[in-house]
Every structure is written in C-alpha cells, then in structure tokens.
Amino acid sequence: TMLGIFKILGGIALLLPRKFKTIKEWAYAGFTFDFIAASYSHWAVNDSIDKIILPLVILAILAVSYYLKDRLD
Numbered sequence: 185t186m187l188g189i190f191k192i193l194g195g196i197a198l199l200l201p202r203k204f205k206t207i208k209e210w211a212y213a214g215f216t217f218d219f220i221a222a223s224y225s226h227w228a229v230n231d232s233i234d235k236i237i238l239p240l241v242i243l244a245i246l247a248v249s250y251y252l253k254d255r256l257d
Contacts, residue, residue, distance in 0.1 A: 190214065198249075212250050219243040 197204070197211035222239040 187218070191218070208253075212246065215246055216243065219246065 194211040194214050197207050200208060219239040219242055223236055223243075226235040226239070
C-alpha cells in the first residue's frame with residue numbers, strides 16, 4: 185500500500201511545473217530505485233525474463249523523459 189501511494193505521489197510530482205525542480209528530481213530518483221529493485225527482485229526469485237526486463241524498459245523510458253524534460257521548452 186505504501187509503495188503504491190508513493191508511486192501515485194511520484195507521478196503527480198513529475199507532472200508539476202518547473203518551479204518544483206527539487207521535488208521532481210526526487211521523484212525521478214525514487215522511480216529509478218523502484219524499477220531497479222523490481223527488476224532485481226524478479227531476477228532473485230527466478231521469474232521469467234519478461235518480468236525481469238519490463239521494469240528496465242520502463243526505466244529506459246523514464247531516463248529518456250529525464251533527459252528531455254529541460255530540452256522541450
């Protein structure tokens with residue numbers, strides 16, 4: 185439940201305007217830790233490769249979003 189609440193708050197933080205830069209940076213960091221941990225957790229319990237790769241794919245999309253966030257204005 186707590187992780188779900190934090191994901192919702194993180195998603196909201198990513199939608200905030202530019203003046204909340206520090207909050208957005210922390211949201212990006214939190215999502216990064218979450219997706220890396222999710223991938224590792226799936227690997228640790230010998231889940232299928234698609235469950236291991238999916239969080240890393242989403243992490244790549246997040247990385248592109250982070251890279252482009254200041255360049256699209």
